[in-house]
Amino acid sequence: MKHSxxxxxxxxxxxxxxxxxxxAQGYLKAETFxxxxxxxxxxxxxxxxxxxxxxxxDNKTSEWIxxxxxxxxFSTEYVPFPVEQFFPEKTSLEIGGKSLEIFPVxxxxxxxxxxxxxLAEANKDLTGISGKIVWINQQSKxxxxxxxxxxxxxxxxxxIDGGAKAIVLVTDNxxxxxxxxxxxxxxxYPIHVVQVAPKDVRNLTESNAVLTVKGTLKNVTARxxxxxxxSGTKTVIISTPISGWFTCGGERGPGVAxxxxxAKWVAxxxxxxxxxxxxxxxxxxxxxxxxxxxxxxxxxxxxxxRLWVHLGAxxxxxxxxxxxxxxxxxxxxxxxxxxxxAGDVENSVSQAFGKIDIKKAKDKAYGELVVAxxxxxxxxxxxxxxxxxxxxxxxxxxxxxxxxxxxEEMANAIKQVIEFELAKDKI
Numbered sequence: 001m002k003h004s005x006x007x008x009x010x011x012x013x014x015x016x017x018x019x020x021x022x023x024a025q026g027y028l029k030a031e032t033f034x035x036x037x038x039x040x041x042x043x044x045x046x047x048x049x050x051x052x053x054x055x056x057x058d059n060k061t062s063e064w065i066x067x068x069x070x071x072x073x074f075s076t077e078y079v080p081f082p083v084e085q086f087f088p089e090k091t092s093l094e095i096g097g098k099s100l101e102i103f104p105v106x107x108x109x110x111x112x113x114x115x116x117x118x119l120a121e122a123n124k125d126l127t128g129i130s131g132k133i134v135w136i137n138q139q140s141k142x143x144x145x146x147x148x149x150x151x152x153x154x155x156x157x158x159x160i161d162g163g164a165k166a167i168v169l170v171t172d173n174x175x176x177x178x179x180x181x182x183x184x185x186x187x188x189y190p191i192h193v194v195q196v197a198p199k200d201v202r203n204l205t206e207s208n209a210v211l212t213v214k215g216t217l218k219n220v221t222a223r224x225x226x227x228x229x230x231s232g233t234k235t236v237i238i239s240t241p242i243s244g245w246f247t248c249g250g251e252r253g254p255g256v257a258x259x260x261x262x263a264k265w266v267a268x269x270x271x272x273x274x275x276x277x278x279x280x281x282x283x284x285x286x287x288x289x290x291x292x293x294x295x296x297x298x299x300x301x302x303x304x305x306r307l308w309v310h311l312g313a314x315x316x317x318x319x320x321x322x323x324x325x326x327x328x329x330x331x332x333x334x335x336x337x338x339x340x341x342a343g344d345v346e347n348s349v350s351q352a353f354g355k356i357d358i359k360k361a362k363d364k365a366y367g368e369l370v371v372a373x374x375x376x377x378x379x380x381x382x383x384x385x386x387x388x389x390x391x392x393x394x395x396x397x398x399x400x401x402x403x404x405x406x407x408e409e410m411a412n413a414i415k416q417v418i419e420f421e422l423a424k425d426k427i
Contacts (some may be wrong), residue, residue, distance in 0.1 A: 007413050033261045033411040035404025042407070043254035046399045051252065053282045053289070054083045055242045056220035061242050061256070062225040065279050068260050072267035074227030074277065081293050083222045086111065088215040093168065093196060095119060095209045103178045103212055105193040106285070107170065111217040113192060118164045119209040130163030133211055134206050135196070145171045145195075146387065148181060153187050159379070164194040166211050170201050177394040180245035180415045185286040186242075187253050215415045223277045226298060229266060231274035234306035235424070237299070237377075238262055241283035241312070241368060243290070245393055250318075250401025251385070255311035258411040262309075262373065265415060272427045273288045273306060280368065291368040293377060302376040307345075307421055310369045314385025314392060315339075315409040317401045327390060331359065336386040340364045343379020345421055352417035356409060378386050381417055383410075 044064065049057035069076045086108035093100040115406070120132045136145070137157075145152055158165055167189075173179040176199030194211065196204070204316065225242070242257040259279060266275050282289030299305075315337045319330040340361035341349050349360060365373040366384040373380065391397040 001072045002364070010136045011244050022403035026040055028093055033258075033265075033408060033415065035406075035408030036106040038257040038261060038407035038411055039399070039402070039404040041257035042249055042402055043399045045253050046247045046249045050246060051229065051244045051248050052085065053285055054220035055087070055127050057247075058243050058281055060091075062223055062281065063278060064167055064229075065225050065242070065256070065260065067216070069170070069225070069227035069263055069277060072229075072264050074229045074263065074267070075215060076227045079224040079226055079293060079298055081223070081282065081289065081379040082218055083282070083289075084217060085220045085222075086215055086217055087097065088213065089210065092212050093194070094212070095203055095205060096207055098203055100196055100203055101178065101210070102168070102194040102196050102213075103180060104260050105181055105189075105195060106183050108191055108213075108215075108217065109189060109214075111215050113211075113213055114418065115166050115192065115211045116208065117211075119168075119207060121204070121206075122159060126158055127157060127160045127287045131165055133166045133168060133209050133280035134159050134162075134164040135168035135170060137201060137204075145169045145181060146173075148184050148187070150184070151323055153184060156189060158192065164191060164255065166194070168204070169195045169213075170198055171195055171280060173198055173394065174320075174390040175327055175394055175396055177391075179393040179395055180284070181393075201226065217371070220276045222281045222290070224281055224294055224298075225275045225384040227263065229277075230271065230272065230274045232271075232427070235276055235300045235304055236306050236418070238266075238275065238277045238293070239291070239308070239310050239368070240279055241281075241288070241290070242279040243283045245284055245351055246395045246396050249398040250389060251313045251392055251397055253399065254316035254402055254407055254410065255313070255383075257407055258311050258326070261411055262415065262418075271422065272423070276300070283368065288368040290372050295371060305377055306425070307418070308369070308372060308377050308380040309418060310367070310372075310380065311414070312367045312369070312382055312384040314389040315383040316393075316406040317389050318403070318406070319388070320390045322390065326388075331401070333390055333409075334385060335359075336388040338366065339381065340366055340369075340384065341379070341381045342373065345379045345381055345417075348424075349381065349418050351392070351420050352413045354388045356413055379421075381421075
């Protein structure tokens with residue numbers, strides 16, 4: 001059967017439209033990060049185990065990320081740095097026949113010790129504490145040890161000067177668990193300082209106690225993993241911390257998963273920029289030791305950086321509520337998470353996150369990007385959770401703290417904010 005020229009033209013147009021539509025659908029599919037893939041990366045990250053700097057889990061993580069970057073055409077390298085790391089084996093505080101779980105405050109002074117002494121709560125005047133194991137209940141003293149700062153370090157020093165044999169911190173945590181404390185640069189203690197869970201505070205009585213810590217101190221090599229791709233005159237930096245105290249599913253997982261997805265996307269898009277992807281270890285040590293290493297050894301000058309995107313802590317975790325029965329995980333995201341930014345990026349942020357319940361902080365940096373901001377890097381965009389993520393820095397923080405849906409929403413918005421921002425450039 002023969003068709004007229006008009007019919008042939010109509011058929012041609014119809015087929016062309018179908019081809020364009022099909023191609024566009026495929027393009028859009030390739031452009032969208034899938035929640036199942038992102039969640040699989042979080043699960044894999046958690047499976048590596050404890051992520052403390054320079055440990056086996058940390059090194060497996062950087063090796064895994066390096067493999068992803070290599071596969072996608074990045075030029076990769078490890079950026080090593082030395083760390084004295086403590087590997088605990090047994091830690092306990094025994095009181096009246098009960099054994100309480102404890103966790104040493106880093107840096108650990110001595111790998112193996114046992115102290116038998118009276119237990120006493122720190123009073124307002126810090127009197128009568130000489131020769132005792134002194135415990136500090138932050139709830140009663142209106143002092144939070146969730147994060148170590150100069151004021152808390154000075155308070156601990158006063159207790160040490162008062163003759164205490166050891167110190168036990170009760171850090172406030174709604175889950176009732178030990179929430180590990182990050183370290184400060186150059187701050188260490190001449191006596192042993194440990195943490196106990198707030199759920200165990202009722203067992204801290206005025207009686208004799210035995211504080212025991214057994215483990216190993218080792219000099220290890222920690223490492224950042226860095227990948228570079230592209231050859232533009234301006235650089236885009238994508239960074240995420242990769243280390244943490246425990247398995248860090250909600251704290252680190254979303255950042256690591258989004259980091260991997262963005263690396264694959266950048267490799268496929270071939271954008272006219274040089275991209276540096278840096279996964280930094282040392283997050284929990286000395287105010288982000290790995291970021292300091294990156295800035296000191298590998299980062300381009302601020303004037304050469306078009307945009308810095310930092311994938312910080314807990315930005316795609318569930319909200320949790322506390323009741324007399326414990327913690328309840330809600331079905332929605334923690335809406336106290338923050339997107340922070342500086343430079344002329346506010347419109348891009350507003351476009352990308354217009355339909356997402358997230359707090360916005362202009363001309364502000366949090367976490368590791370504070371270090372970069374002080375050195376003049378701008379514009380930047382970063383993401384961070386808040387203290388309302390109740391599993392933060394605890395052993396309970398695993399892959400169940402997030403979900404494919406939460407990850408997909410945030411990862412795609414992060415990709416969009418990068419697209420909106422770079423679309424401004426006439427390249």
